[in-house]
Amino acid sequence: MSFAPSRSSADPLDDALTAAVGAVSSRVAAIAASNPVVIIDGRSGAGKSSLARRLVAAWPGRSRVQLVALDDVYPGWGGLADGADYARDTILLPHAKGTIGVWRRWNWEVGERAEAHAVDPSLPLVVEGAGILTPASATLADVRVWVDAPDASRKDRALRRDGETYRPHWDLWAAQEDAHLSEHEPQALASVVVFLP
Structure with missing residues (x-):
């Protein structure tokens, strides 16, 4: 499933995110499970975090939804692949097995893992971040989302969000x-492809 944003709105990004939430929510509702897993991948600034937050707010069902952002997991600026592997092993795999997952937040200031967070396998789960959609993680998710956007828009959004730090x-x-795109072809693994302006 793939769609492009409307070109007629005064706020095309808002409209595209609204449409994307609708598309992903439909997929989630069709699963008819109490604890579905959604993973959202895309390059930096594409709109993954915005989509994930809106999806959780509009979740189709009454359950509390757990949201994990890989920005809290990556072990530093060189850790995209390691962070995605860590999330798969400590969050997605335990959830799929019906056991409690425990992950530790990466403290960017001191460069080490910090407090632990539990993931309840009985509740829905959304994991978002660059690098998360791989062949190994795709089998652990009910809905797999790839978010794409023009390079200039992505860079502008990312640097406005994180400024001089990034x-x-x-x-x-x-x-x-x-390297992730070349090795894993995440867009081809996605069940929903989102194009944001």
Whole structure:
């Protein structure tokens, strides 16, 4: 399933996110499970976090939804692949097995893992972040989303969000994203492809 944003709105990004939430919510509702798993991947600034937050707010059902952002998991600026593997092993795999997953937040200031967080396998789960959609993680998710956007829009959004903290690391992070796309072809693994302006 793939769709592009409307071109007639005064706020095309808002409209595209609304449409994307509707598309993903429909997939979630069709699963008819009490604890579905959604993973959302895409390059930096594509709109993954915005989509994930809106999806959780509009979740089709009464359950409390657990949201994990890989920005809290990556072990530093060079850790895209390691963070995605860590999330698969400590969050997605336990959830799929029906056991409690425990992950530890990465403290970017001190460069080490910090407090632990539990993931309840009885509740729905949304995991978002660059690198999360791989062949190994795809089998652990009910809905797999790839978010795409033009390079200029992505960079503008990412640097407005994270400012000068991110700017020196943009090229390093982009190279890791390139490696992920080349090795795993996440868009081909997605059940929903979202294009944001």
